[in-house]
Amino acid sequence: MMPDSPNRTGLRRILLAALMAFPLGCLAQDDLVWNALDPENTVYLELQEGTVVIQLNPVFAPKTVEHFKQLIKDQFYLGTSFYRVIDGFVAQAGDGSDIDGTVADKPLEAEFEIDWPLEPEDQEEAEGWKPMSWTLVQKDDMFAPFTGFIDGFPAARDDDKAGKVWLTHCPGIVAMARNDDPDSGSTDFYIVIGQAPRYLDRNLTVFGRVVWGMDVVQRIKRGPALKNGIIEDDLERSWIKQVRLASSLEAARRLDIYVADTNSEGFVKMLDGRRDRKQKFFHHKPPRVLDVCQVPIPARLEKPWVPR
């Protein structure tokens, strides 16, 4: 396809030197604990561009997740497309019924945030109570008093002890579109594809995140930014070929994906390494802060898979 070039020798050498290069920030992969995905909450979104794997979050958005799973079972998304795609912002898919006001389905209740679970005062109630897993990333990050990870999902909290916690609009999160009414979400969803639009936090129901195939999402065809991303021509849109729940496939046909456990010591060590850049590469020492949306959450695929 491409002629041999005088630079190929140079490129071979790269492979040897790769890990010495321009530091990504020390993935510390040996210390990581890897979790398998729950097939009941894993979605395979198949596009012309490839397969995207989405992890659903029934803790933060139980009703939306239930509803989305029902839509998948009903094959609602077959023959729908990414009709509104703004590079650097969001890729929105569905039949467009949400944004033209003709809601096709019964509207969804907003699930923007949940209570931070306090230990029950009553001894009996406290039986079996478990604190929410929370890995702190940053205090006072402009948009929230605290950011962190909850079971692999980027999240934020207010500073009230009996306060709220919510999933943040980082690249790769999946959320329900809506109209002005908070309870007007229905079927159209979007994936964040650019710099985190954190101003949307607590205003939309985040119900999943892309754990594999973000490169595929980035190939979704864009619309014109100055026309709000709407793609008028059907042929210019990326169409949804299939959406399936992993559990609907036999175990042997599922994607063997593992994601880093954000509650594990190895992940916390990775955060520390990113916060305190010790490498001599850093001529100017960066401030000891972390953007929760700029932390890669490692994922790996154990064996290749071709969707059938």
Place this chain on the structure above:
Amino acid sequence: MMPDSPNRTGLRRILLAALMAFPLGCLAQDDLVWNALDPENTVYLELQEGTVVIQLNPVFAPKTVEHFKQLIKDQFYLGTSFYRVIDGFVAQAGDGSDIDGTVADKPLEAEFEIDWPLEPEDQEEAEGWKPMSWTLVQKDDMFAPFTGFIDGFPAARDDDKAGKVWLTHCPGIVAMARNDDPDSGSTDFYIVIGQAPRYLDRNLTVFGRVVWGMDVVQRIKRGPALKNGIIEDDLERSWIKQVRLASSLEAARRLDIYVADTNSEGFVKMLDGRRDRKQKFFHHKPPRVLDVCQVPIPARLEKPWVPR
């Protein structure tokens, strides 16, 4: 290509309702002042995936820009590729000579930051002196005391009046790769393709930004994140077909691109609109802050163009 679907009617309706939808943040395009690009500092980077237009910044990185233009004239990048691409981070191109330590070209001096230009005290020197254009975006954004725009480029300043100002690592910026030595940049460059890695600010020479074709950049083939993004197989890489300076083409064959003037009143109004979200869509009022890397800098193409 795609059969007519029952949702097409719904999608037609979208077009009418498009601007009522889920607010992008009010582009206020009528008020914007549009600037043409300087052909001497505009680069057409042509890939299999499409054409990317890069605006160079000779104010912040005069030597690097000069050097890059010379490499373009020498056709250095023909037969090179994006050999290190990490989704959500950077796409790095060149012959790989930088990162394997066998620098192909004479190393470049670091141009990480410049002095904030103070008004000369001497009356005579002050003749013709012009302050640097600066459109404030945010105070204390975690990574810098001030962020803002300087002639279309996202930038940051420290809080010392006689301090430093630098271009920030936002999505779409173009910078020189290097080894540990600050002055070891040479030919390999990268484009930021994910959440802003602001910890790299003041550590690498940012010398340009993508003003058109970021969707093309997002289609560049990714490498494995756990292998530092290095793409071993030549056939799996995105290759550079051509790199040209706009001024090397006849005027009639240049891309007719205009970018929003970030010093103009219209742009400042747009910033205000994004900072103070008045739309009733916002059930939870976001904090009155702005991430300099999450502000779209509008650009438009006046007439279509096919590279020849």
